Amino acid sequence: MRMGKGVEWAIHTLLNLDFIGGGPMGSAQLAAAHGLPAAYLNKQLQSLVKAGLLASTPGPRGGFRLARQLGEITLLDVVDAVEGDVNLFHCEEIRCCGAIGELSPPPDGPCPVKVAMRRADEAWRQALAAQTLQDIRLELDRSPETGNVIRAAFG
Amino acid sequence: MRMGKGVEWAIHTLLNLDFIGGGPMGSAQLAAAHGLPAAYLNKQLQSLVKAGLLASTPGPRGGFRLARQLGEITLLDVVDAVEGDVNLFHCEEIRCCGAIGELSPPPDGPCPVKVAMRRADEAWRQALAAQTLQDIRLELDRSPETGNVIRAAFG
DNA sequence: GGCTTACTACTCGGATACTGCTTGTCCGAGTTCAGGGGG
DNA sequence: CCCCCTGAACTCGGACAAGCAGTATCCGAGTAGTAAGCC
Numbered sequence: 001m002r003m004g005k006g007v008e009w010a011i012h013t014l015l016n017l018d019f020i021g022g023g024p025m026g027s028a029q030l031a032a033a034h035g036l037p038a039a040y041l042n043k044q045l046q047s048l049v050k051a052g053l054l055a056s057t058p059g060p061r062g063g064f065r066l067a068r069q070l071g072e073i074t075l076l077d078v079v080d081a082v083e084g085d086v087n088l089f090h091c092e093e094i095r096c097c098g099a100i101g102e103l104s105p106p107p108d109g110p111c112p113v114k115v116a117m118r119r120a121d122e123a124w125r126q127a128l129a130a131q132t133l134q135d136i137r138l139e140l141d142r143s144p145e146t147g148n149v150i151r152a153a154f155g
Numbered sequence: 156m157r158m159g160k161g162v163e164w165a166i167h168t169l170l171n172l173d174f175i176g177g178g179p180m181g182s183a184q185l186a187a188a189h190g191l192p193a194a195y196l197n198k199q200l201q202s203l204v205k206a207g208l209l210a211s212t213p214g215p216r217g218g219f220r221l222a223r224q225l226g227e228i229t230l231l232d233v234v235d236a237v238e239g240d241v242n243l244f245h246c247e248e249i250r251c252c253g254a255i256g257e258l259s260p261p262p263d264g265p266c267p268v269k270v271a272m273r274r275a276d277e278a279w280r281q282a283l284a285a286q287t288l289q290d291i292r293l294e295l296d297r298s299p300e301t302g303n304v305i306r307a308a309f310g
Numbered sequence: 311g312g313c314t315t316a317c318t319a320c321t322c323g324g325a326t327a328c329t330g331c332t333t334g335t336c337c338g339a340g341t342t343c344a345g346g347g348g349g
Numbered sequence: 350c351c352c353c354c355t356g357a358a359c360t361c362g363g364a365c366a367a368g369c370a371g372t373a374t375c376c377g378a379g380t381a382g383t384a385a386g387c388c
Contacts, residue, residue, distance in 0.1 A: 001158050001238045002245055002370095004332065011268050012249060026360065035253030040334055046362065059341030060359045075271060088158045088243075088279075094167060098190030099308040105300065112294035113166050116230060120282035124243075127278035131271050139267035145260065153254040156332095159371065181321065195373050201323065214380030215320045 006044040006082040009036055013045065014053065014073065014133055015140065017066050019150040024056075024063035033153050044082055051081030070137050076128035086125065089117035161199040161237040164191055168200065169208065169228065169288055170295065172221050174305040179211075179218035188308050199237055206236030225292050231283035241280065244272035 013030050027045055031038035045064055048054040055067040080086050091114035095101065140146045168185050182200055186193035200219055203209040210222040235241050246269035250256065295301045 001156070001241070001243070003156050003243045005245075005247060006332090007244070007272075008247060008249060008268065015268075016255075024360095028360090031253075033253050033255050034249040035256070036249065037334060039336075042361070043334090043363090049361090056361060057341090058339085058359090058361045060343060062341075062360045064361090075275065083156045085157070088156070089162070090157055090160075092160060092163060094163060094189040094191065098186075098188050100171075100188050100305055101190070103304045103308050112291045113163065113170075115294075116286050116291055117162075119286070120230065120279055123282035124275055124279035127275035131274070136267045136271055139270075149258045150255055153258050161371090179321095183321090192373060194375075197322070198324090198373085204322090211322060212380090213320090213322045213378085215382060217321045217380075219322090 001088070003079070004083060006047075007079055009034070009041055010044055010048060010078050010082050011075070011133065011136070013041065014048070014066065014070070014078070015137060016150055016154075017054075017064065018070050018133070018137060019147050020154050022065070024061070024065045025154065026063040029154060030064070033150075047081050047084075048078070051077065053077060053081060069134070071132050071134035073133045074129045075131045075133075076125055078133075079128055087118075088121050088124070089114070091117070156243070158234070159238060161202075162234055164189070164196055165199055165203060165233050165237050166230070166288065166291070168196065169203070169221065169225070169233065170292060171305055171309075172209075172219065173225050173288070173292060174302055175309050177220070179216070179220045180309065181218040184309060185219070188305075202236050202239075203233070206232065208232060208236055224289070226287050226289035228288045229284045230286045230288075231280055233288075234283055242273075243276050243279070244269070246272070 012034060016030065016033055017025060027042035028038045030045075031041040045054060045056075049056050049064070052067055053073055054064045056062070056064050076086075091111055093111065095111055095113075096104070096107065167189060171185065171188055172180060182197035183193045185200075186196040200209060200211075204211050204219070204222075207222055208228055209219045211217070211219050231241075246266055248266060250266055250268075251259070251262065
């Protein structure tokens with residue numbers, strides 16, 4: 001049970017797009033910035049486009065650019081866009097199967113196991129939703145070099 | 156990114172073991188209670204034994220029994236035992252790779268992206284650790300039939 | 311009759327296949343830009 | 350000189366394979382219980 005690498009790639013790429021500002025940037029250069037496979041990063045960025053976090057323009061001088069301000073993008077938005085279904089626990093209602101299920105009357109309430117696990121999932125989602133990319137940007141800006149290095153990498 | 160089914164199986168099985176009380180119960184019957192593949196459930200229960208949540212006895216009349224009280228078993232214990240590594244986010248330090256990595260000085264602090272994601276992971280873990288199987292047991296006991304049905308299913 | 315012993319049946323435990331998803335790659339549709347030709 | 354047209358290059362976008370973790374299964378090691386044989 002581990003989150004795909006696409007999330008880390010997406011977050012760093014979104015931050016980089018903010019650092020360089022303005023014009024669209026191709027997935028090839030965005031990938032080269034962190035030594036990632038370009039075609040696969042492109043695939044992940046498509047998910048961000050569908051989610052409305054990025055805007056894409058085809059053709060030469062095309063690429064991706066931020067569709068919102070960093071402060072309007074939460075970590076949950078990114079995880080949700082890249083990973084799709086973000087419910088960690090999937091209840092299969094096994095309480096209704098097998099010997100116990102056949103003997104039990106049709107349950108009226110939700111499965112208490114499901115409720116408990118969903119409670120934890122919700123805490124996770126809330127913690128993700130409480131943090132925006134702007135918060136991370138501010139943290140990165142504590143080293144004034146960071147912005148210059150990133151902009152230099154995109155030459 | 157979804158949690159394996161083993162967690163749901165493990166939680167229900169641990170609760171069932173508490174309902175029937177006392178003597179060891181074989182994995183075959185525990186699996187039949189919910190219509191699960193016996194051999195695979197057995198494999199999952201082995202993880203719980205290694206984690207110290209269950210005790211196993213081989214041979215005829217053997218099986219698994221609870222090694223602790225329900226109140227001493229948190230959901231985090233179960234998830235940790237079954238899933239192994241429970242860090243959802245794995246930082247691959249891509250900030251140190253590619254063009255940016257080559258231009259950047261060696262970073263002194265931890266990656267802010269990692270810190271933010273770990274914060275969410277920690278919220279999840281805390282929510283899991285805050286709930287014990289005893290809490291779920293109490294919820295199940297609100298339907299007095301439940302205990303009788305489960306005990307009947309194990310003949 | 312009581313004890314020892316061999317045997318059988320049953321359990322867990324780990325080693326062994328299979329499946330689906332994550333990861334990775336490739337080619338086509340569409341657009342922009344540049345360059346050449348014509349008015 | 351200005352405009353139009355053709356071509357090429359570059360981009361995203363989705364369709365197509367490979368690798369790996371999760372899923373499922375099977376067989377062996379070990380133990381308790383039983384039944385037979387012996388004292």
